[in-house]
Amino acid sequence: MTTYTKKQVTDLVKGELDWDSLHQMLSMPKDKERYGQYMEVLQEQVSWDDRILLPLGPHLFIVETGDNTLVTKCGCGHNFGDYRQNWKLNALVYVRDNETKMSEVYPKLMAPHTDWQVYREYYCPTCGTMHDVEAPTPWYPVIHDFQPNLKAFFDWLDMPAPANA
């Protein structure tokens, strides 16, 4: 079994961990303490105190608030509501659905035709961080990426599950 320092996990989150350590981390069985360390590092990166339970993206987390409700939250503190609801429904959305908009992100003729595929970009209404981009057919409903079973997850981690999971 391998163990890592908090510094190494911080570097991992920042993408600055040296390759040899990263390679070892990838290849070896996962150490028990890692998830706790990982959450601790993420917690230090945000200015609020709600407990981070699971990251959904680099700046998007499922957190447990002071009154034990479980919500999706942006790194800036914006609350997207109950974690079982699709947070995207409460985000700002920008849809690239014509050639002009596509040409802003891809060279001419290298983007999909927007009759077939559009890009939907989801932003935080408070800080403007882009949290997700989906690339569906134009008529497709907003995708709910996944809804974690937090109780099962924390049991598997062998850590106490949040009260309302």
Added chain:
Amino acid sequence: MNQLSNPVEVMGIDAGGTMTDTFFVRADGEFVVGKAQSNINESQAVLESSTDALAHWGRSVEDVFPEMVTCVFSGTAMLNRVVGRKGLRTGLIVSKGFEDFHRMGRAIQSYLGYAFEDRIHLNTHRYDQPLVEIKDTRGVTERIDSQGNVVIPVRLHEAREAARELIEQGCKAIVISLLSSYLNGKHERDVRDVCLEVAREKGVDIPVFASVDYYPVRKESHRTNTTVLEAYAAEPSRATLGTLSDSLKDCGASFDLRVMASHGGTISWKAKELARSLVSGPIGGVIGAKFLGERLGYENIACSDIGGTSFDMALITKNNFAMHQDGDMARLVLSLPLVSMDTIGAGAGSFVRIDPYTNSIKLGPDSAGYRVGTCWPDGGVDTVSVTDCHIILGYLNPDNFLGGILNLDVERARQSIKTQIADPLGLSVEDAASGVIELLDLSLRQHLRAMITGKGYSPRDFVCFSYGGGGPVHAYGYTKGLGFKETIVPAWAAGFSAFGCATADFEYRYDKSVDIGITHESGEAEVEAAVGTLQAAWNELREKVLEEFRINGFTDDEVTLTPGYRMQYLGQLNDLEIDSPLAALSSADDWNELVQAFDDTYARVYASAARSPELGFGITGAILRGSVETKKPNIPEEPDAGPTPAPEASLGSRPFYYEKKWVEAKLYKMELLKPGNEIKGPAVIESDATTFVVPPGFETFLDVNRLFHLIER
């Protein structure tokens, strides 16, 4: 013995990252080994190590060097330079539009050298930094097609501009590798001449390497990597080897310093193709085994070498080792012929852990290396290694590990094994440790068996040679039950690779790709043309080989030339390397002899029933080897002193754990055993650099050539 009648003749140098070993052999076959810390100055390390070695004979460097006839160097400096990306800043000129292929790399380079689990997992794959950065790469408009025809003539003004920019940017060497240049080298040579001209105009002296002058073989990535290494890694080594050669001469040496090369011969440090000395350590053992086999009459040998981090295996059949055409080293695909070896990442120093999911013992893939294990507190290792297990079970002597230069703490090793391995598995410390050793032996045994049976052979037809620092410790374990004809442990196992280097021929080898295909419908004219193509390739290579020897002052008639070729059945993917039965080809009739030699070799390597000549025959490569006579070490020969070891060879006894019980193993000093001595297990035969374990149920005797024969009863 009289020094004049018994001069020191051969010296082998193994310059590793931490230690520089030297190995001196006297005319009567007696040898000494010296060690010194490798420091920044390689020459100094070699001299210190030599002084250390020669002190055993009470002689000095100045005294011995003048009487020596040959010296072979192998070292890791060049490899470290590549791995650490600390080479000479090199500019690369390629065909326009192909500027990115070098940094993209072949896909296999993202997982070369990995353990099996990491190869099948995509997220551990990773490309190393390219040797040449994109900003030091330039494209030149030109194109030669796959038949060697010029499709777009080379735009030399672009080459001139490229060379100027690269030199102004600070590149210290320029490499040129254009598409299909192995078929038609004109464009590369033209660009090369332009680069040299620009360098002259700018008043700088930088080497220019055109791939066609070095490795005119197919496969762009391989050819480019290899030629880049010639500039990036070998050029700096040439300087160090030159300094070393000078300092040896200052001590009175009159021999030429030679370097072990991947094709199994030794080359001069002045050689044009020096990159082929990138990896040479493990090859030495195979060459040494072949040499011993030829002298002592073993024609089929399974070579096995255990070091701290890896287990290297190679097969010698009918006194020949197989060659691998595109060797890879340092995670780069290369166009270097390489003595074919199988390596697994498990060695005497592999780490031992418990897999938390399966609750089973897992070995490696990493190892403690020079830090030994938890038994050496100063090494700073907290994870149990295989060595720890050997130490607590009495296999190794904690007071004489590496000649006693390390202070080992047996109790610390025991505690680590208890907490990390034994307690989680609910076993006693002894059973856990011996389980680890059994597991390692089992895994080595399976690989050894697979290598032999996978090629259609049976271990019964082979003698197993076991060497390397760890070989003699494990020899009984990884050969048990395999049914080898014999298992042989040379008394100089630890220095066997250095010994092997010293037995290698002074030999250059050049390769060139050719495309020849002859079917049953081919007419006489086509066969004649094919024979002509091969002979023309040999002529071209002949000139290069002779040139290499001229650099070292040999005349052409002193060089023995051996032409060869790579042939395959058309429709098959793999070719075989064949020594040509004819020294020169002149007519279509000669073709049949080439085919016959291939058919015979194919039947030997695989089976005669597997031959498939229906679609005809192809030749993919021309090979030319040239060698000159060199002095080789003598194999020691001592009179038989009878079966009973002399009393002074005995070192007492110590408890030894084997198959779930403690037994009392007799201890012997390896150097004091005499030919003819017979020893029944349990026994442990110790020397400074290695330990030979003879467990219960095994016995061994030392023959007149100082080879131990291990016999399973």
